[in-house]
Amino acid sequence: MEATNYIAVNKETWNNKVPVHIDSNFYDMESFLNGKNTLPDIDLELLGDIKNKSILHLQCHFGQDSLSLARLGAKVTGVDLSDKAIEKAKELNEQLQLNATFICCDVYETLEHIKEKFDIVYTSYGTIGWLPDLEKWAKVISEALKPNGKFVFVEFHPVLWMFDDDFKEIKYHYHNEKPILEEYTGTYANKEAAITTNYIGWNHSLSEVFKALSNNGLQMEHFQEYNYSNYNCFNETIEFKSGKFRIKHLENKIPMMYSLVSKKL
């Protein structure tokens, strides 16, 4: 595995995960099809009133969150690298008779596929770890936004990605030292699933995120860290309140997510 080949490696990984995720309790397709909004409260609050707003949703996976935004009246364009994910997102859009648009491409190529500028760019939970260069990412976000448009970002905290899978020891750098090339069995949505995938990722410190956004004309208006996760997607977790998860033996000692809103100047 070569880090330079990360697009092909990660595309195959995500394509293999899609059918497993569609069948998982984690993504609970039945509730979604019956009208459940999949967006966490933190995200909904930061997005604000999205009725009739245009939203570019980066790394949208197979579209549950994008279509939840569409159900709330937004005009949504979802982007993802995985053709299997985009195929499913388009199918769900038809099935639910919504009006979202989906594009299959690398985040860095988004601008080649869109003509309009957006009121909001949104991306969340497990996104930038797949991207080597945050300056390029922030440039895409900035150029896709209308003046005064807002970028809404909710992500797992980089401190989490320093640990081994069971949160027993520090295994990786906090800062972006080098690509991480690994093999993983199961997926966060079904840890018992009989799939083994290769992936290539990067750890991005908070300062790297802040610098990339600010260098690309995105002024921070909100930033918050949380000592829990909205999702039960890690090992060794405990649900200490309904819908809120921590690593059992680490309790509330580490940050697990952060949220950020920036305005395009």
Ligand SMILES: C[S@@+](CC[C@H](N)C(=O)[O-])C[C@H]1O[C@@H](n2cnc3c(N)ncnc32)[C@H](O)[C@@H]1O
């Ligand atoms: C963890 S998921 C996003 C989480 C999403 N909030 C969800 O759970 O539905 C990460 C997504 O990023 C996509 N992805 C990875 N690398 C990408 C790239 N270079 N360009 C666009 N999408 C990418 C994957 O295909 C996957 O669907």
